[in-house]
Amino acid sequence: MQVKRWIAPAAVAVACGLSTVPAAQAAPGDTQAALGGGSGLVLGQGGHTAKCSLTTIGYDAAGRLVGFTAGHCAEAGTPVHGEQFPDAGVVGVVRAADAQLDYAVIEFDPATVTPLRSFDGTTIAGFAPTPPAWSVVCQNGRTSGHACGVVWTSSPVGLLEQACSSYGDSGAPVTIGDRLVGMISAPLISDTRNLRFSCTDANNPLHSPVIAVAFDTVRAAVDAGKGVGSGFQPV
Structure with a gap:
């Protein structure tokens, strides 16, 4: 049986009538993205994007602001945007993606991201x-x-x-x-x-x-x- 991932490219999301969770809506012109476990992410640029969910956000041993998502959402080097914060621009980059365990590591820009311990319940x-x-x-x-x-x-x-x-x-x-x-x-x-x-x-x-x-x-x-x-x- 083929396993299909829970992934929502923008065109598919529109075609299926999927909507985003309304939590943490950004104000117009907001250049700071507040992100926590469950936040929507847009991975990619232009017409080649996928929408996935942030697993969690925090700091690694080197003090970098990092987060995780599913590995099939994007490959290493892919730019990351906060779905509810389009005015913040690129807020991170996928640094590693593992196909076998299906995880990706994102390094976020601390100048544009406010990490949240609690998000939407x-x-x-x-x-x-x-x-x-x-x-x-x-x-x-x-x-x-x-x-x-x-x-x-x-x-x-x-x-x-x-x-x-x-x-x-x-x-x-x-x-x-x-x-x-x-x-x-x-x-x-x-x-x-x-x-x-x-x-x-x-x-x-x-x-x-x-x-x-x-x-x-x-x-x-x-x-x-x-x-x-x-x-x-x-x-």
Whole structure:
């Protein structure tokens, strides 16, 4: 079965009628982007852009302001914009993207980004391992907003959970309380031309479960590389 990622290029988002989460709307002329876990990101330039979600933001061991999103959203070197802050311009650059674990590391410009510990109902104050089956986790994506669901299965590498997600939620944080446990990667079952398996209504449980990558595993991989993002801690 082909796994299709939760990614929303601008043209697809318009065609599907997807809308952004209205939190943290920027005032006209606002050149400072306030970003936290769940904020919408636009990755790319011109007509070649994708809309994904910020997992978390904080500082690495070298004091750089960094964040994470799904690896399939952009390759290294891709410019990053805050979706709700177009007047801020380019606020960061993807420094690394890993296809196997599906994560990307973004280095943000501290002159144009205000990092947020809490955003749209989600607070990220630390990390925790993936929870066992039948736990309830919550997530916060730029398309679907805040939603919670049961964990069907988990391992140290990732988990499968039932919270409402759709395209553009790639990279969204998965949390228990204020602890980050994972980041959204892909639906278990992809939409087809005639059948939609992604979530259209938070009150409708009949949608595809979602695959999330364990954030502890992502951190370990980044730490091993000793590059941008190594030693990451949230704000």
